[in-house]
Amino acid sequence: MRKLLANRERRFNLLVTVVLALVSLLFIVPLYWTTVFATRTLSEVFQFPPPLWYGGNIVQNYFNIANVFPPFRPIWNSLVVAVPKTAGLVLVSALAGYGFARYTRAPGHRFLLVMTFATLFFPPSLALIPFFLQMSWFGWLNTFWPLIVPALASGFGVVWMYTYIGSTIPRELYEAAEMDGAKGLSTFFFVVLPIIRPGLAALAVWTLISTWNDFQLPLVVLAEGSQFTVPLALTMLSTTHYSDMPAVMLATLMGLVPVFVLFALLSRQFIAGLTSGAVK
């Protein structure tokens, strides 16, 4: 009887695994087809049945993109925005997170911390219009500054680092550092920063990927095609040259590669980052 039950259970588990494997295919088929179409000619793409394997037209497709814009330009633009922003955001967030985690008795601590948490529920669309006007007064439209400098203050990043530092650094460590004569900020740079490296990495990956994917803000502040970041450039290409589907797919693929490489290298940190918001 028990053996029979165990057998039935095993069969059920196997069935679940097979069904889930099929469902997971639905999620990656669009990506797979993107890579296949990127290597095919226009007429091959429109055949039925559609090509399931790679073709040999990738070089020609590349030149077709190059006729519209320098294919690596948007990738470079996205890097110029994402890398400095990520470095600055991580530093500013870690510093503030450290302040909140360590000086819990400072006057105003509680109020400022609650304010920081409140910013998480703050809809970015509320600031979009005045932010655009502000950028035009600063003379920052059509530059990368609006995408980098204001983004350094991230309530999300501060809350993240506050939680992370609070749970990884014991209070005794601060006391020990103080005994050794380390002041607040040198404690941060020489004692705290080296310990919280995994937390910094997680926040950095999450910031890099979400910045890479940003669409609305670049759309509002950038007007010159030569400055377009990856999503903007691809949207433009897909509107003006939508009939050349293989070229659009190749450009799409090129824009995706950096993110997927980053994910392959740092997927553990990325996933740690996802769940950190849920665990309070």
Add this chain to the structure above:
Amino acid sequence: MAQGRGGRSMLKIRRNGAFYASIAPFFLIFLVFSVFPVAFSFYLGFNRWDGFSDPQFVGFANYAQALRDPIFQKAIGNTVYLWFWSTLITVGLALGLAVLVNEYVVSGKTYFRMVFLLPLLVAPAIAAIILRVFFTSNGGLVNLLSGAVTGTPSYFDWLGSEAWIKPLVVLLVVWRWTGWHMIIFLAGLQAIPRDIYEAARMDGVGRWPIFSRITVPLLLPSLAFSIITATLGGLQMFDEPYVLTQGTGGTNNAATTLGMYLYATAFTQFNFGLGSAVSWYIFAAVVVFTVVYQVIVRRSQAGAAA
């Protein structure tokens, strides 16, 4: 006396100088680039302004004008539709997948953990481009397939169709976000003690009652977090419908969301006052949902403590 207290608090502030120094960069940037714009947006909401001439105070006229505009009303309906269906399907699917992967999958757990996350790496704008390729009327894969099944070539314009454009936006959101919610649920499931399941199974409780009576109630905090996140995103949805309809909002504004309406009033009609009023409507909706969320979380915590 008062002076003495003031002197002591000055001392306290100086002793905590490192605290203020460490949070200063964050708050300064936040003040200049977030608090100021929000205050300014409040002012703009009560003014008519095209960005060039002098702003003109109009009271609540912008707020009233938005409510009377049939396109704004339609945008509310569209946003609610897209928020509701994308949240329901994404969260439901992710919950099912997470429970199945956690409880029943025999091998390849790491694969299942990763594979559903891949679409999240694809920018919403780029995902919309890929979806467009599949659904274009002339030679899109979906039409090719349906043509092959029915035997007559199909040129149905999915993206131009008023009936289909919203489900396509939902499909896009579900494709990108299911993996994220799944990871949240998997983390929540890990926190449920295994012996509860063992005990229930010993008592001969079936799979469905275990799911509905044990797993879901214990997963309530993760569920609430995942739903509020999907809701905050859903209310402000912009990228997906914008790129999918190439900025038009679709035939007859069938997929115009509040976010797109705001964008159009401000950046194509240069009616900054009206756009700001719309952003405060979105803010009001976000506040309502956030308060409801806080109440639910507090209740469930009180329930867990009791």
